[in-house]
Amino acid sequence: MRNLTGLVFIVTLTVVLYSAAQPRESASVAPPKSELVAIRDAALSDDYAYRQVAHLADNIGPRPVGSAQAQAAVEYVAGELRQLGLEVQLEEVRVPHWIRGVETAELVEYPGQVPATHQKIVLTALGGSAPTSASGLTAEVVVVKSFEELKALGRGKVAGKIVLFNVVFDKQKASNGMAGEAYGEAVEYRAIGGRAAAELGAAACLVRSVGGADYRLPHTGWSLPAGIPAGAVTSEDAGLMARLASQGKVRMHLTLTSETGPDVVSYNVIGDLKGTEHPEQVVVVSGHLDSWDLGTGAIDDAAGVAVAMETAHLVRRLELHPKRTLRVIAWMDEENGGRGHDAYVKDHAAELENHVAAIESDLGAAHPLGFQAKINPDALPLLQPVQEVLQSFGANVIRLTTHSPGSDIAPLAKAGVPAFGVMQDIRTYFDYHHTAADTLDKIVPQELRENAAAVAVLADALANLPAPLPR
Amino acid sequence: MRNLTGLVFIVTLTVVLYSAAQPRESASVAPPKSELVAIRDAALSDDYAYRQVAHLADNIGPRPVGSAQAQAAVEYVAGELRQLGLEVQLEEVRVPHWIRGVETAELVEYPGQVPATHQKIVLTALGGSAPTSASGLTAEVVVVKSFEELKALGRGKVAGKIVLFNVVFDKQKASNGMAGEAYGEAVEYRAIGGRAAAELGAAACLVRSVGGADYRLPHTGWSLPAGIPAGAVTSEDAGLMARLASQGKVRMHLTLTSETGPDVVSYNVIGDLKGTEHPEQVVVVSGHLDSWDLGTGAIDDAAGVAVAMETAHLVRRLELHPKRTLRVIAWMDEENGGRGHDAYVKDHAAELENHVAAIESDLGAAHPLGFQAKINPDALPLLQPVQEVLQSFGANVIRLTTHSPGSDIAPLAKAGVPAFGVMQDIRTYFDYHHTAADTLDKIVPQELRENAAAVAVLADALANLPAPLPR
Numbered sequence: 001m002r003n004l005t006g007l008v009f010i011v012t013l014t015v016v017l018y019s020a021a022q023p024r025e026s027a028s029v030a031p032p033k034s035e036l037v038a039i040r041d042a043a044l045s046d047d048y049a050y051r052q053v054a055h056l057a058d059n060i061g062p063r064p065v066g067s068a069q070a071q072a073a074v075e076y077v078a079g080e081l082r083q084l085g086l087e088v089q090l091e092e093v094r095v096p097h098w099i100r101g102v103e104t105a106e107l108v109e110y111p112g113q114v115p116a117t118h119q120k121i122v123l124t125a126l127g128g129s130a131p132t133s134a135s136g137l138t139a140e141v142v143v144v145k146s147f148e149e150l151k152a153l154g155r156g157k158v159a160g161k162i163v164l165f166n167v168v169f170d171k172q173k174a175s176n177g178m179a180g181e182a183y184g185e186a187v188e189y190r191a192i193g194g195r196a197a198a199e200l201g202a203a204a205c206l207v208r209s210v211g212g213a214d215y216r217l218p219h220t221g222w223s224l225p226a227g228i229p230a231g232a233v234t235s236e237d238a239g240l241m242a243r244l245a246s247q248g249k250v251r252m253h254l255t256l257t258s259e260t261g262p263d264v265v266s267y268n269v270i271g272d273l274k275g276t277e278h279p280e281q282v283v284v285v286s287g288h289l290d291s292w293d294l295g296t297g298a299i300d301d302a303a304g305v306a307v308a309m310e311t312a313h314l315v316r317r318l319e320l321h322p323k324r325t326l327r328v329i330a331w332m333d334e335e336n337g338g339r340g341h342d343a344y345v346k347d348h349a350a351e352l353e354n355h356v357a358a359i360e361s362d363l364g365a366a367h368p369l370g371f372q373a374k375i376n377p378d379a380l381p382l383l384q385p386v387q388e389v390l391q392s393f394g395a396n397v398i399r400l401t402t403h404s405p406g407s408d409i410a411p412l413a414k415a416g417v418p419a420f421g422v423m424q425d426i427r428t429y430f431d432y433h434h435t436a437a438d439t440l441d442k443i444v445p446q447e448l449r450e451n452a453a454a455v456a457v458l459a460d461a462l463a464n465l466p467a468p469l470p471r
Numbered sequence: 472m473r474n475l476t477g478l479v480f481i482v483t484l485t486v487v488l489y490s491a492a493q494p495r496e497s498a499s500v501a502p503p504k505s506e507l508v509a510i511r512d513a514a515l516s517d518d519y520a521y522r523q524v525a526h527l528a529d530n531i532g533p534r535p536v537g538s539a540q541a542q543a544a545v546e547y548v549a550g551e552l553r554q555l556g557l558e559v560q561l562e563e564v565r566v567p568h569w570i571r572g573v574e575t576a577e578l579v580e581y582p583g584q585v586p587a588t589h590q591k592i593v594l595t596a597l598g599g600s601a602p603t604s605a606s607g608l609t610a611e612v613v614v615v616k617s618f619e620e621l622k623a624l625g626r627g628k629v630a631g632k633i634v635l636f637n638v639v640f641d642k643q644k645a646s647n648g649m650a651g652e653a654y655g656e657a658v659e660y661r662a663i664g665g666r667a668a669a670e671l672g673a674a675a676c677l678v679r680s681v682g683g684a685d686y687r688l689p690h691t692g693w694s695l696p697a698g699i700p701a702g703a704v705t706s707e708d709a710g711l712m713a714r715l716a717s718q719g720k721v722r723m724h725l726t727l728t729s730e731t732g733p734d735v736v737s738y739n740v741i742g743d744l745k746g747t748e749h750p751e752q753v754v755v756v757s758g759h760l761d762s763w764d765l766g767t768g769a770i771d772d773a774a775g776v777a778v779a780m781e782t783a784h785l786v787r788r789l790e791l792h793p794k795r796t797l798r799v800i801a802w803m804d805e806e807n808g809g810r811g812h813d814a815y816v817k818d819h820a821a822e823l824e825n826h827v828a829a830i831e832s833d834l835g836a837a838h839p840l841g842f843q844a845k846i847n848p849d850a851l852p853l854l855q856p857v858q859e860v861l862q863s864f865g866a867n868v869i870r871l872t873t874h875s876p877g878s879d880i881a882p883l884a885k886a887g888v889p890a891f892g893v894m895q896d897i898r899t900y901f902d903y904h905h906t907a908a909d910t911l912d913k914i915v916p917q918e919l920r921e922n923a924a925a926v927a928v929l930a931d932a933l934a935n936l937p938a939p940l941p942r
Binding site: 068113 | 525526529530531533538539543583584585586591684685686688706707710711714715718766902903906907908911912913
């Protein structure tokens with residue numbers, strides 16, 4: 001899960017909360033609930049998804065767009081889906097190729113400094129960062145807390161300086177169930193802070209890492225290319241610089257030697273389990289295959305891909321035959337620009353009318369509460385059997401949103417396709433998000449199974465409804 | 472807080488728990504309780520200690536033994552104590568000078584590896600590590616969970632390999648109030664694992680970081696020099712290697728270019744506030760001034776030094792005149808060998824009889840529950856007024872131990888000096904301990920004040936008792 005476009009959905013959600021607790025009469029729904037129960041129960045005791053995440057994270061490793069590991073992941077997932085009997089296509093996507101380089105920084109002048117020593121600053125480059133020279137740059141640090149404060153300083157006090165946006169992630173909010181909102185408030189600075197700083201002539205732009213835990217761990221992520229070096233320092237280092245700058249002049253030596261190579265050919269992986277009655281009608285189940293490079297991308301988003309794969313696995317294992325086509329998509333380049341979903345809607349423009357629903361999982365692998373859905377409220381009664389089946393493990397909420405509940409399915413949602421995003425418990429998601437600590441151990445196997453169960457039950461139901469959901 | 476010697480006290484404590492709740496008749500104790508109450512209340516609203524920690528951590532920064540920052544800290548603390556009117560001595564200590572170098576590692580062969588890629592391993596060198604060559608070494612990784620398992624493998628399967636002790640820190644135990652025990656169980660491998668591996672011909676030794684949080688953060692610390700490179704990998708990386716090694720062969724390229732220079736002259740800082748009646752009798756209040764180099768040593772142990780300094784500050788501010796000498800000691804080299812306390816007991820051998828008590832704070836700056844004490848149980852009634860005064864903020868426990876309740880005062884305790892260690896709430900202490908995340912933000916100002924209050928009240932009481940505590 002990435003950037004401004006992608007996060008609007010978690011910041012502005014909560015339009016209607018619809019609970020399965022209310023009895024409904026209306027729905028004449030296929031498949032029979034017993035099929036959904038069978039899928040749920042199979043998912044809750046299956047380890048297929050976990051094995052997929054383990055392979056992607058442990059054996060393949062970090063999968064930044066344009067890397068050999070991303071390509072290996074494409075081939076691996078395609079092979080696994082073929083083994084399940086799906087019709088697999090690799091659909092070309094030209095992706096950016098941004099390569100992290102040296103990333104070091106140290107304060108070389110500050111109040112109370114011990115002569116001939118410096119304070120190390122822990123940071124990471126943001127995707128889209130321009131490089132410093134190999135020997136780095138040295139400049140004064142200007143600490144601000146908002147765009148307004150930066151503007152008030154003006155070009156005279158910003159030009160040639162390193163701007164630090166010291167915007168604190170609201171941990172209280174995150175632990176109170178509003179992690180998405182906390183993220184949204186802070187990530188704006190990561191996304192467009194560099195541009196704002198560059199417009200005033202800054203030499204470089206740093207942001208306080210957007211995350212909820214303080215373990216000297218920087219959080220990378222997409223930033224709008226602004227022609228200047230852009231990085232994220234840890235919360236500790238941001239705090240240190242703010243304190244020192246309040247005492248006097250602070251100067252930093254900064255080296256960020258990232259490179260941007262030519263675009264690279266990569267792929268969305270598309271695997272179809274053809275529908276028995278309406279093969280032309282498609283239910284998408286998806287996650288994204290690329291990850292940031294610092295960790296191994298277990299929760300962002302090998303988990304989402306694995307859960308989508310498990311839907312196909314369960315349908316095959318239980319020998320079910322959905323009426324409509326189940327399409328597993330492992331998206332490429334969710335993280336650094338979204339070229340994968342852009343290519344998909346372009347290549348499939350003529351078929352979007354036949355996309356009856358799109359499901360995405362891209363908020364980790366913790367316990368799912370249900371789904372966020374950008375759908376016609378008239379569709380809700382048809383989803384009641386899904387909610388009833390998912391109620392046993394507390395995944396029965398369907399929360400209507402006005403924005404896409406996922407960044408890769410956003411173009412589909414925009415085209416009117418009913419769109420669902422798994423609504424995980426994300427209270428700790430942003431502690432690890434886009435860091436080196438996004439690793440397999442962060443996934444609780446049983447919670448991953450719950451995600452697989454939720455997605456598989458919803459997908460199977462949508463693939464078997466008597467008629468597509470009303471748009 | 473450091474090593475095997477130093478930790479015995481937290482592993483083997485709990486001999487007697489003595490509570491102030493029991494009414495006692497016996498104690499005819501000076502000073503009047505009103506003086507202790509005044510000290511407590513002054514401490515609980517004072518920011519002297521916090522300002523000291525802030526200067527040591529933020530402005531001076533990491534203070535590894537033998538560094539310019541350690542020397543600057545010596546001079547800074549000496550200057551501050553002189554400002555308080557103390558008689559200050561810098562007492563020479565020859566300290567080791569171990570300098571961290573490049574520290575990188577990557578898996579270059581493992582099951583499922585994508586050709587021409589590797590998995591990065593996050594690690595840090597342990598103090599005492601021997602260096603690899605500048606170009607590093609490459610060897611197979613052998614993962615074991617215990618000394619027994621290593622021995623069972625024998626030289627044939629260990630020689631030339633990189634041994635990884637994958638011993639998991641018991642987080643459950645730590646969160647249940649037994650953090651010291653959890654630490655003790657795991658840190659043994661950090662301390663002497665290298666020696667055990669070297670004895671079987673290993674090329675290098677790695678341990679799983681000894682700590683309670685999983686944020687890809689390595690924990691350094693002292694290790695017994697074993698003539699081979701020794702490092703700590705993060706919990707995530709230890710888990711990754713264990714999983715991969717269970718699938719097949721794992722080979723690592725390891726570069727740890729630490730250097731050990733000649734010993735350096737450094738100092739314990741000794742500041743005396745002379746007693747009005749028994750200037751020859753000494754109550755030590757202390758913390759250690761050196762820190763590891765990864766973080767800024769705020770909780771380990773600028774906090775302890777600052778709390779000791781605050782005792783003198785409060786006595787001066789309140790214009791008190793203790794009968795005995797209050798001696799503030801900022802110890803040097805607690806972390807990498809304990810040369811400071813060794814030098815002290817050697818230099819002061821003739822005066823140890825006149826050390827009536829020694830207090831140390833070296834378990835962070837979280838809420839104090841009271842003290843661990845290696846004292847004669849007959850001394851307990853004399854401490855009742857202290858407990859009564861500290862009860863208002865829950866710092867009134869005195870828990871008798873059979874081992875020294877602190878590593879720097881261990882030689883004093885061994886010589887029979889009544890020894891007290893502040894007993895902080897250490898449930899999260901080992902999440903940050905010896906990592907880059909040991910920084911000022913980890914200290915809650917009010918909790919630091921509580922520590923200052925506890926130490927100052929106890930020290931003042933001990934300095935004014937009618938007679939020294941029975942030994």
